[in-house]
Amino acid sequence: MTKILIADDDTEIQELLNFTLENEGYNVVICSDGEEAERRAYAEKPDLIVLDVMMPKMTGYEVCEKLREDPRTALTPIIMLTSLSQTKDKITGIKLGADEYLNKPFEPFELAARIEGLLKRVKAEISANPVTNLSGSTQIEMEIKKLLSAGKNFSLFYIDIDNFKPFNEKYGFDAGDVFLKKFAEVLRNIVSVSREKFFLGHLTADDFVIVTVNEDIEAIANNILHAFNTLPVLQYDENTIQKGYMLSIDKEGKEIKAPLMTASIGIAQVSSGNLKHFLQVIEKAKDLCRDAKNTGGNKYIFG
Structure with missing residues (x-):
């Protein structure tokens, strides 16, 4: 089963996304702060990660940067959630390695559609070795x-x-x-x-x-x-x-x-x-x- 890691400190969003994505057939892992998100990304090896930008202990930007520098998560697709509307904020996330951006508030099914599309695209585009999933x-x-x-x-x-x-x-x-x-x-x-x-x-x-x-x-x-x-x-x-x-x-x-x-x-x-x-x-x-x-x-x- 495809595993999705969600990192957001808003409990309402956690519950909503957990309900929506589990109904879509995903295995969902929930984190409440940036440090937990980084730690569990290495331990859980998710197929895709959703990061809120503004989180306690470590921002989504910081988590994204660390995950991209680590060979265990360098190729894992990342979607960032943000209430920040400035173009420069989106550019920051993209430069740090985020694959997609979604502004809050958002429809849960829009995120589910983004996840499905990104997973398909990554699977088609990635040149990683199919056995080890290491960079090719x-x-x-x-x-x-x-x-x-x-x-x-x-x-x-x-x-x-x-x-x-x-x-x-x-x-x-x-x-x-x-x-x-x-x-x-x-x-x-x-x-x-x-x-x-x-x-x-x-x-x-x-x-x-x-x-x-x-x-x-x-x-x-x-x-x-x-x-x-x-x-x-x-x-x-x-x-x-x-x-x-x-x-x-x-x-x-x-x-x-x-x-x-x-x-x-x-x-x-x-x-x-x-x-x-x-x-x-x-x-x-x-x-x-x-x-x-x-x-x-x-x-x-x-x-």
Whole structure:
């Protein structure tokens, strides 16, 4: 069931929207202040968020800005409610990442129609990976280009899951998707604890990227590898774990012993204009990732 988070300190509006949206078939989560809205947005993972601008503890503008900076909620559609009629107030919300604006007073069924339309539009337009719901190639390219044009120093982590294909072949695509979702959640948790801004993306089936201005890249890489190492053991059957390999078929049709999954990370460091184009950044990180993979996996290399 589609989940909608409503954040408004007016109890009458809470009750009205809860009644209206539940009758429309939505699962509704109600919050009364900005701090609760931010906290529950991360915990509840709603499909859409409705924010009142004027709330206690944190304004809707502040909540919107924080949600857009966090990879867990960066792509979640947001509708803002306001009694402020100035054009500049609407522009503020839009600049901070709100998708739509609705002035108070409003008809509850108009909001329901806006929600339905926005959900359909986002589903059609979003280029996020359909398995993990992380940003896809289009957003990754935009993020790298934005940092390059601003002359920022940053690092691109290119993370490849080694021997994922044999796992998929042995246990099936559903099990593979479950593993990818779990690894994506691991990455979200790692980047969410930092005060620095992170951008998290999913390029192909088993390739993920992190873009960050955080300079402590080795600590981040070690956290990823440590967390990854706890995942495969939970996915394999006991016999495969004991053997330490899976039987698979190579490109020539020969049966081979494929090792269990590991992770390889290549980290491209961008500074002082050493890389000019986003493709140069991606290719450098991929090359470093290949070098890490060739050392046996569960390694990272930066440069």
